Amino acid sequence: xxxxxxxxxxxxxxxxxxxxxxxxxxAEGHKLVLDLLGSEFNIxxxxxxxxxxxxxxxxxxxxxxxxxxxxxxxxxxISSLSTPSPVxxxxxxxxxxxxxxxxxxxxxxxxxxxxxxxxxxxxxGTIIRIADWxxxxxxxxxxxxxxxxxxxxxxxxxxxxxxxxxxxxxLIDVLTRISATGNEPxxxxxxxxxGTFLEGESLFLQPLSNYGIIVIGNESRGIxxxxxxxxxQKLYIPSFGTPGAGKAESLNASIATAIICAEFRRKSxxxx
Amino acid sequence: xxxxxxxxxxxxxxxxxxxxxxxxxxAEGHKLVLDLLGSEFNIxxxxxxxxxxxxxxxxxxxxxxxxxxxxxxxxxxISSLSTPSPVxxxxxxxxxxxxxxxxxxxxxxxxxxxxxxxxxxxxxGTIIRIADWxxxxxxxxxxxxxxxxxxxxxxxxxxxxxxxxxxxxxLIDVLTRISATGNEPxxxxxxxxxGTFLEGESLFLQPLSNYGIIVIGNESRGIxxxxxxxxxQKLYIPSFGTPGAGKAESLNASIATAIICAEFRRKSxxxx
Numbered sequence: 001x002x003x004x005x006x007x008x009x010x011x012x013x014x015x016x017x018x019x020x021x022x023x024x025x026x027a028e029g030h031k032l033v034l035d036l037l038g039s040e041f042n043i044x045x046x047x048x049x050x051x052x053x054x055x056x057x058x059x060x061x062x063x064x065x066x067x068x069x070x071x072x073x074x075x076x077x078i079s080s081l082s083t084p085s086p087v088x089x090x091x092x093x094x095x096x097x098x099x100x101x102x103x104x105x106x107x108x109x110x111x112x113x114x115x116x117x118x119x120x121x122x123x124x125g126t127i128i129r130i131a132d133w134x135x136x137x138x139x140x141x142x143x144x145x146x147x148x149x150x151x152x153x154x155x156x157x158x159x160x161x162x163x164x165x166x167x168x169x170x171l172i173d174v175l176t177r178i179s180a181t182g183n184e185p186x187x188x189x190x191x192x193x194x195g196t197f198l199e200g201e202s203l204f205l206q207p208l209s210n211y212g213i214i215v216i217g218n219e220s221r222g223i224x225x226x227x228x229x230x231x232x233q234k235l236y237i238p239s240f241g242t243p244g245a246g247k248a249e250s251l252n253a254s255i256a257t258a259i260i261c262a263e264f265r266r267k268s269x270x271x272x
Numbered sequence: 273x274x275x276x277x278x279x280x281x282x283x284x285x286x287x288x289x290x291x292x293x294x295x296x297x298x299a300e301g302h303k304l305v306l307d308l309l310g311s312e313f314n315i316x317x318x319x320x321x322x323x324x325x326x327x328x329x330x331x332x333x334x335x336x337x338x339x340x341x342x343x344x345x346x347x348x349x350i351s352s353l354s355t356p357s358p359v360x361x362x363x364x365x366x367x368x369x370x371x372x373x374x375x376x377x378x379x380x381x382x383x384x385x386x387x388x389x390x391x392x393x394x395x396x397g398t399i400i401r402i403a404d405w406x407x408x409x410x411x412x413x414x415x416x417x418x419x420x421x422x423x424x425x426x427x428x429x430x431x432x433x434x435x436x437x438x439x440x441x442x443l444i445d446v447l448t449r450i451s452a453t454g455n456e457p458x459x460x461x462x463x464x465x466x467g468t469f470l471e472g473e474s475l476f477l478q479p480l481s482n483y484g485i486i487v488i489g490n491e492s493r494g495i496x497x498x499x500x501x502x503x504x505q506k507l508y509i510p511s512f513g514t515p516g517a518g519k520a521e522s523l524n525a526s527i528a529t530a531i532i533c534a535e536f537r538r539k540s541x542x543x544x
Binding site: 031122126129130132133134135158159160163204237238239240241247248249250251252254255258259262263265266269270 | 303394398401402404405406407430431432435476509510511512513519520521522523524526527530531534535537538541542
């Protein structure tokens with residue numbers, strides 16, 4: 001049985017203000033909680049059915065995490081899911097900012113996503129999952145992006161949130177520093193900056209590097225005007241509508257990200 | 273001002289049972305309603321703000337559609353959106369089944385998606401939008417897929433629902449007929465049947481046809497056991513995790529669909 005205070009505390013974590021105040025967030029579901037147990041994230045408490053606790057006790061004990069047996073009707077109150085799972089974890093956000101290294105040097109030689117004002121929690125979570133699938137270890141989020149620890153974002157990552165470094169930063173600052181560090185094609189720390197535009201070149205026909213920054217624009221407005229000057233290569237995802245017939249005007253932001261990442265990785269595999 | 277009966281009628285259309293009884297569905301938002309106005313769909317009524325009606329009167333008059341001025345507080349009651357738009361349309365479902373042609377002949381020579389038990393409305397809508405972008409005119413849905421006219425599906429298509437033929441059918445029957453019609457690689461109506469599996473061949477390295485059926489499996493269980501025997505080419509979307517590090521176990525169904533469709537179209541463009 002949970003106390004009213006526990007229920008109140010967990011329920012409050014659905015709201016960004018309280019997550020920031022408490023520096024905690026919630027994650028639900030067997031796979032996600034197991035992924036968190038195996039990660040460096042610090043788990044403040046696990047709330048689960050008696051069956052789940054019995055089955056997973058060795059894992060929990062190893063880390064000395066407080067566990068609270070939670071009845072189905074209590075789980076319904078604390079859960080953010082329409083169909084609650086048998087387990088919910090409260091996670092402490094990393095205290096220090098040691099992970100926040102967005103210097104051009106730290107991004108050299110690898111592929112990084114930069115999300116410009118992604119507002120939909122499902123999109124952000126799905127993009128983190130895509131990054132994980134395609135071995136992209138860092139995702140930069142503009143300050144206007146939806147909160148990384150929004151329960152819908154956490155759930156949509158399907159556990160990838162433990163493996164991908166999601167960094168909230170001022171994208172203009174980061175891209176200014178990249179362009180200032182002699183970002184010339186011949187330089188050793190050259191970092192091309194890619195973005196998709198209606199007037200871009202076909203993603204499929206362009207040579208693509210296996211390092212650089214891929215900027216993903218907002219769901220309805222695309223890439224912000226302030227970021228456009230930093231883009232060194234404009235891409236376009238070709239559509240294949242029947243001539244004469246109408247066709248979709250755009251793709252969802254996470255769908256576009258997936259197609260772009262797949263093509264970068266396909267080309268790098270071919271060249272390696 | 274809307275009558276209580278109107279409000280009751282529209283609100284009921286959020287529920288599948290009533291959509292089937294009334295053979296109507298709802299669509300919201302300026303772009304979606306304009307796409308519908310320009311399509312062959314039969315619009316039973318438009319509910320909109322005075323401003324929207326004035327701006328779009330010529331379009332509405334052309335089709336002689338009943339229009340009802342709707343106050344913001346009324347729109348909040350009838351809308352399925354968290355932020356209601358200025359316009360909602362009630363659409364009549366096509367009465368006849370004339371579009372339902374799933375004979376192997378009707379699928380010959382083109383690429384078709386077959387969705388096996390896609391349950392998430394966002395996924396179904398997004399997949400219809402992807403099909404539209406990549407010029408795939410027909411999407412077959414198993415009977416267990418979420419209802420095509422669920423408001424969340426309709427919204428997620430972003431208008432593509434007017435351009436893509438979404439057909440609900442028994443996929444086993446359709447695939448049985450395809451495999452029975454001499455589905456040999458040398459035959460004129462050869463239709464390869466593709467599906468993704470963990471043990472499949474790399475999507476990027478396999479030759480892909482520019483016609484055939486691409487089967488997309490359920491969000492958590494993948495392709496049903498009964499459909500597996502019909503798959504003639506097993507594919508796999510390569511992941512690129514750092515060796516030693518964990519990685520995402522899977523991709524979201526609509527994300528996988530996007531990557532697969534993009535690669536089919538990239539290869540067909542290259543070969544044409």
